[in-house]
Structures are given as C-alpha cells and as structure tokens.
Amino acid sequence: MTSSPASPSMSDGKPGTRACVIGWPVDHARSPLIHGYWLDRYGLDGTYERVAVAPEEIDAFFRRFPDSGYAGCNVTVPHKEAALAACAEVEPVARAIGAVNTLWMDGGKLCGTNTDALGFLANLDETAPGWDNEPGPALVLGAGGAARAVVWALIQRGFQPKIANRNVARAEDLAHAFGGGTEAYPWEARQALLWDARLLVNTTSLGMKGVGDIGLDLRGARGDALVTDIVYVPLVTDLLDLAASYGLRTVDGLGMLLHQAVPGFERWFGLRPTVDAGLRARIVADIEGRAP
Numbered sequence: 001m002t003s004s005p006a007s008p009s010m011s012d013g014k015p016g017t018r019a020c021v022i023g024w025p026v027d028h029a030r031s032p033l034i035h036g037y038w039l040d041r042y043g044l045d046g047t048y049e050r051v052a053v054a055p056e057e058i059d060a061f062f063r064r065f066p067d068s069g070y071a072g073c074n075v076t077v078p079h080k081e082a083a084l085a086a087c088a089e090v091e092p093v094a095r096a097i098g099a100v101n102t103l104w105m106d107g108g109k110l111c112g113t114n115t116d117a118l119g120f121l122a123n124l125d126e127t128a129p130g131w132d133n134e135p136g137p138a139l140v141l142g143a144g145g146a147a148r149a150v151v152w153a154l155i156q157r158g159f160q161p162k163i164a165n166r167n168v169a170r171a172e173d174l175a176h177a178f179g180g181g182t183e184a185y186p187w188e189a190r191q192a193l194l195w196d197a198r199l200l201v202n203t204t205s206l207g208m209k210g211v212g213d214i215g216l217d218l219r220g221a222r223g224d225a226l227v228t229d230i231v232y233v234p235l236v237t238d239l240l241d242l243a244a245s246y247g248l249r250t251v252d253g254l255g256m257l258l259h260q261a262v263p264g265f266e267r268w269f270g271l272r273p274t275v276d277a278g279l280r281a282r283i284v285a286d287i288e289g290r291a292p
C-alpha cells in the first residue's frame, strides 16, 4: 500500500456534503468506515451514513433522492439493479454489469456507475504488478453479481474468462452477455479448467467466514498462476491459504472493497483519496473484531 497526498479534485466538494450507503440490511456495510477514515484523514467537513431502505421503499427513495440533501450514495444488496433502473444516466460499465453501486446528482439528474470492476483491477494492479502482462485463460468460479464485474474487468485486460458455476444456466447467460472469448462450464469442470489458467478468481460465497469448500486440487495449477478471492472475511480464505502453500501468488479481496470506494468519494467530496496502509489496518481491525 502506498501513502501519498490526494490528487487534484475532479469536482469541488462543498463543506457539509452528505453521502450514504443504502441496503437491506445495511448494518454490516463497511463503507461508512472507509469514507469516515478518508473524511478524517483529509480533514473534510462531510458525513457518510448508513441508511436502511426496505425493498418496498426503494422506488420512493430514488424518486425523493434529489431532495434528500445527499450528494450521492453507495448501493448494496439488494438494490443494485433497482438503482440502475432509477438512473437518468448510467456509465457503460454499469450497463454492461447490469448493476449500479455508486450514485450522484448531476444537473438535477440521478447518475450512476459500477465501481466493482475498477476496484478489482486496481487491487491486482497495486498488489501484483504485471499480473496482466501475458493475458490468457482465466478461471472464474461463480456467476453472480460479483462475477459479472470480474468478467467485465478481465475482458478489458485481454483475458478469456472461463466461468464455472453450480447453476450452469447463469454462467451461460453471463458468457452470452459478454462474449469476447468468455465461456460457460458446469461447476464439475473447474478442475479440468485449472491447468492453463493464468488467473483463478473465486467470486462465489464459498469460504466466507470459513464456510464451504471450493474443492479444487491446486497442484493442477500453472506455477505462475495468480489466485485471488473476492471473499475477504476471513482475509486469508482457505483457497488463498492453500494456494500460498503451493507457492502460488495470491491477492486477498479486501483491496477490491477499498478501491471500489475511491470514485464515489472523489465525486461527492471533491478529492481523490488514497488507499493507504492506515485504511487497510482500520478495516482489518474491524474484520477481526478489534478496536482500530
């Protein structure tokens, strides 16, 4: 992690700017810790709150948003598709992924994007520089919302994602939507797909809080394969632990969470924040149930 001064702003955050994260439930969301850390670090006069919005209230919430006093918000489960539908303007990346996780007001219009793909790439760029020097097949486990962002990101860097999912129809939908050499496979094919994968990404919930086994023998992987997991609780998942024990390069999923927050903060508060060691330590302490 680097620690450098904030770069020049792309917009002028006004004093007293308010932003929030919406979800249902929203208690578990860590973005208030991330944005709160940056507001403190840069001495900005702003707030970032959690707002619980029930599914039956989401349409009304977006209708009232222009009068809410919020400069923008993050959107978490289960409202990302509703956010896409509510936006007057949507960046192409969000349209491709089919979900919006970051909203802002521009000229009275609700605008949205999806920063998960960017967060995924920024994490690998920072932690494993050169990871995309020789793109090739990439094995993506899972075909849910997170997989859509990961597949989009990998295609941008020239990889050919091979998606293995328990529900193969979901993988087929994703491959069909993205094209670009993306292929769909049943979950049982994952071991056979491993041998030539330059990259292995877990986007399933397997391994979260130590529950569930991905069931891969990593001895079948290329020696130069990079293994990453979007699960970050625990920080070192069983998959990453196993990969490291075979000498494979690994990147944990926390950096994706931290980097995906950068564009929203910049839009709302007018200053591009840095993902630094202090931020990471703050969130690791929270994950581990320690005081910072």
Ligand code: ATR
Pocket (backbone or CB within 6 Å): 141, 142, 143, 144, 145, 146, 147, 165, 166, 167, 168, 170, 187, 203, 204, 205, 206, 212
């Ligand atoms: P997210 O938006 O976080 O990606 P999701 O859309 O619920 O969440 O997707 C969860 C992913 O984990 C899916 O790919 C799911 O597989 P299915 O599409 O077949 O449901 C995968 N997953 C969850 N539990 C799994 C398990 N026990 N074995 C294999 N895959 C599992």
